[in-house]
Amino acid sequence: MHQARITLDKDFTVAxxxxxxxGSFVEHLGRCVYTGIFEPGHPAADSQGFRQDVLELVREMGPSIIRYPGGNFVSGYNWEDGVGPVADRPVRLDGAWHSIETNAFGLHEFVEWSRRAGTEVMEAVNLGTRGVEEARALVEYANHSGGTYWSDxxxxNAAAxxxxxxxxxxxIWCLGNELDGPWQIGHKTAEEYGRLAQETAKAMRLVDPTIELVAVGSSGSGMPTFGTWEHTVLSHAxxxxxxxxxxxxxxEHQGDVASFLAAGVEMDSFIDGVVATVDAVKAxxxxxxxxxxxxxxxxxxxxHSEEGAEPDxxxxxxxxxxxxxxxxxxxxTDAVVxxxxxxxxxxxxxRVKIANQAQLVNVIAPIRSEQGGPAWRQSSFWPFARMSQHARGQILSLAVESGKMHTKRYGDVDVVDAAATWDEHSGVCALFLANRDISALSEVQLRLNGLSPAxxxxxxxxxxxxxxDRHTANTEQDQSAVQLVPLDSVSIEESAVRIELPALSWAVVLLDVQNA
Known part of the structure; x- marks a missing residue:
């Protein structure tokens, strides 16, 4: 058994x-759109072809904002292909994913789908094969009320x-996608992209000064240009x-489950590195x-698959x-990560004000569906759904003392991983806890300063x-193999809360609290 002690104070908040x-992400990739969120003729489809069974799961999962239409796809995409009468839309080759794009689903359809799902749209523009004028025109098309060429x-097209x-x-608008990557259509150097992003942003804001813009950062912390890319791009834009x-x-690489379960440690470091670079440019x-x-x-x-096997x-x-x-x-295991x-x-x-789990349906997704068949929740659906539902109010800064476990990639890391929020309006303190050990339970003692658990x-x-076992997953044949279940081992003792976390677990605990 591992021991962990967590202390929170209502006056020590993050934001x-x-x-x-x-947020989530819908890309024209594989079956995310077609037979994912959109399948005319499906028994659960409405008159627009939107799958209502998928929509119900999306609403339950609770994404607040969805990025669209890519992803690598957007760097070769002409947005004009996806508007107008469907019969008149061109069929194109999508070089990013070596697929045929019918354009039966485009911007109007996605905006309407988002309205029904209750999510905000995060639109990406093509800065791979296109540039300033196309992006400027798209903002006018999307956001101007009327009386101009693009808005009219x-x-x-909407009427059609x-x-x-x-x-x-x-x-929210993304100024391209992963243009630091040699795989990207229209790959650019940081200098090239930084100037293009700067000029595109200026032109877009001249159409709509209220928009918010996202510059392309590194495609991952392992990129050879990581750090210098952000610095150069932001020096311009x-x-x-x-x-x-x-x-x-x-x-998980070659059975190294400990390092995989510690992936959040790498994410922490990655975020801290980008924040440092951003603030250096600011200064x-x-x-x-x-x-x-x-x-x-x-x-x-x-x-990639294991060594000696064919790549995915x-x-x-x-x-x-x-x-x-x-x-x-x-x-x-994946859900706990x-x-x-x-x-x-x-x-x-x-500092992280927007985040998008990629992707929403079928493609590395928390929701799966089959053409003409059912839709179901993957194991990774549950942590997202519960945090989206219960993380409210202020993020609390936690002091965590936990037993350690050794990893090949990150050295010794905390067995217990934690985050928490406190909503003064509802009087609820929400705790999000993980036990990274695959075989031993963890006993957590939570102490609250300034708050009294009722x-x-x-x-x-x-x-x-x-x-x-740890590889158990939800499938079309067994859609409820992995579920959230009641955690009975939670007790309040004076000003402390004791929680017993099973081996390899992620938990959400909601406490009714009062000002102490």
Missing amino acids: EVPRRLF LRRK VGLPEDPFGIK YSEVDYISMHAYYQ AGKHRKQVNIAFDEWNVWYL QHAAAEWVEHPRLIEDTYSV VGTLLNSLLRHGD SVRSAEVLTIPADG
Whole structure:
């Protein structure tokens, strides 16, 4: 058994919980759109072709903002192809994922789908093969009320597909995607991209001064240009942008489960490094405004198979429509890691103001669906859904003393990982806890300063099921193998709370508290 002691104080806060921290991502990749959120003819589809079974799960999961339409896809995408009468839209080759794009689903459809899902739109522009004028025109098309060429075209096209003519009101815009990566269509140096981002941002804001803009950061902390890329890009564009992006994916390598479970430690370090670079540019440029972070791609993604096996298929072998690509099945282990990544993002809510788990349906996703068949929750659905639902009010700064476990990649790390919020309005303190040890339970003692725990409102845990192991996952055949279950081992003793976490688990505990 491991021991952990956590102390919180209502006066030691990080920031208010940013609602955009619980974002997701829809890309024209594989079956995320087609047979994912959109499948005309499905028994659960409405008149627009939106799958209502998927929509219900999306609403339950609770993403606040969704990035669209890519991803690598956007760097070769002409947004005009996805508007207007569907019969008139061109069929294109998508070079990013070696697929055929029918354009049956485009901007109008996504905006309407988002309205029904209750999410905000985060739109990406193509700065790979296109540039300033196309981005400027897209903002006018999306956000201007009417009386101009592009805004009147929006109204005409909306009428053609039977959707509302009013402006989309998109506030968050990504200035391209992963342009530091040699794989990206239109790959650029930091100098090239920094100048392009600066000029594109200026032109877009001349159309709509109220928008917020995200500059492309490094595609990962392992990129050879990491750090210098952010510094160069922001040296050009700091005054014009509001956020710099971050991307990170994690997987278990060759059975090294301890390092995989400690992925949140690497995410913490990655965020701290980007914050330091942003603030160095701010100081050097004598800027007054604060650029923050949009962690607009993150997840568990099994990018490569084990040594000696064939690599995973990341692009279709033939030119076909919406092939099956990157449809990872997530286990209990993966869900616990996702929970710790969410904890990391929440702990950094003073600077990470937007985050998008990639992606929403089918493609490395918390929700799966089958063409003509059911939709179901993957194990990774649960930590996201509960944190989106319960993280409210102020993020608390925690003092954590935990037993350690050794990892090959990160050395000794805490067995117990934690994040917490306190909502003064509701009087609820929400604790998000993980036990990284795969075989031993952890006993947690929580002490509250300035707050008195009155009762346990609820306590749930995701862990290894009694009839399974750490690889247990939800599938089409068994959609409830991995669930949140009641956590009974929570007790209040005077001013302390005792929580017993099962081996390999992620838990959410809600406490009704009062001012002490």
